[in-house]
Amino acid sequence: MCNEFQIRVSRADYAAAFARLGVPLRWTDPEPVRAADDPIRPTNRAALIRPCDPVDPRAGLDGVERRWWMIPAFHKGPVAGWKPMTTLAPIATVDTTPAFREAYRQRRALVPVSSFIAYDAPAGWRKGQPKRRWEAAWTPADDEDRIRYFAAVWDRAQPSDLAEPIESFAILAGPPGPDLAAVQDATPAVLTLEQGLQWLDLAGPGKAALVTATPAGTYRVTEAPRVQLMTAEMRRALP
Template sequence: MCNEYQLRVRRGDYDWQFSELNVPINWADAEPNRPLDRPFKPTNRATMIRAVDPADPMAGVEGLEARWWLVPFFHKGPLSAWKAMCTNARLETVDTTAAFREPYKRRRALIPFSSFIEYDEPPGWKKGEPKRRWEISWAPAHERDRVRFFAGLWDTAHPADHDGPLTSFTFVTGPPGPLFSTPQADTGKPLHSRQTRVLTLQQGMDWLKLDGGGKALLEDPEPHGDFVLKPRPRELEATD
């Protein structure tokens, strides 16, 4: 499970990558004036990229800000009444779970990021004490590799207490790869039992193809095998 991530670049630092693949990108809204060191957390608005025509993603994509924590189209009550934890979608059941099966079939997305955060319990940890905070990133192979993408899903709901439609997203997690499943040297425990699915842009365009490989594209938790784990204490992050 991933419930915190970073995007430490502006839109203009990576949107040109789409043109290199001959994919037009249009931004549907203005970029927020947000500190680059402020992490994204559930219910925050964050950047989401989707196909203009889901039947032909290569014809063009649209970027916009949307709510992280998917609220499905069938929810009609107040926003606060949707209690299901839909920040992540399980790879194993993404095509059968009620909240995700229609977005999986029709509404896939890419969520750009530059690192993500996981927590574990340090040696001697006691309940109530802060957990250890880890940042997972990679050494970019080239300039186009500074940003990668979560395999996401989106939906639009009309909650009773929301002014207009609410577009929201989630992204897919699955069984862990070696980085997450190998016991830590100092604790003897793995970092986490789940791992978010990370794609390059080329892989991401394949994910957006509704008639493509779908969830089979996400079976490998570490397709590049080059994730880097380092401590990232909370005090290093922007808070305003």
């Protein structure tokens, strides 16, 4: 599965795409200071783009920073008391699973992404040893296409150990295509901005338009070990 991703561009780098489509995008939260190669992992905060009016996404979007690992509204215990791994929402059951179904019907969002990470166990791997780390990206069609968007859902909960509600999100995922089938069993739904606006439209096709089993050649998949796990020789070989 995918439980790590990266955003290697700033908000200003993809603002032109929204401007070209005439869709206003307002950021409520300040842009975080994040190194280009600093990955986003579960419980980290990441950019979340959602409609100001869910009935008319093209009228305007609100950009915020929210927790990745969705806590559904019905959870009333402490944050740590929510144990299910709701970082990913399976496309097949997102409209029926209690943790996701209301968010799917009412609270859809987009998460900007420039690549995502998969892990697999090499031959002879043993528990406790690091797995191989792979980065999946695409060849941009143009400068704006350097950034694409995960289809996401979000919710607002009031855990017992927090004074204020917490908003969090999950990324929709489904079966992988041939590029990633060898390294993960669930691939996120990655959308262009036009496809993303269609996803946000509650009157649109919703999950029926999401494709994760993409054709061979959709992604470039390259080994990308963590720097702290590299030998000195490996670090010197980095471009």
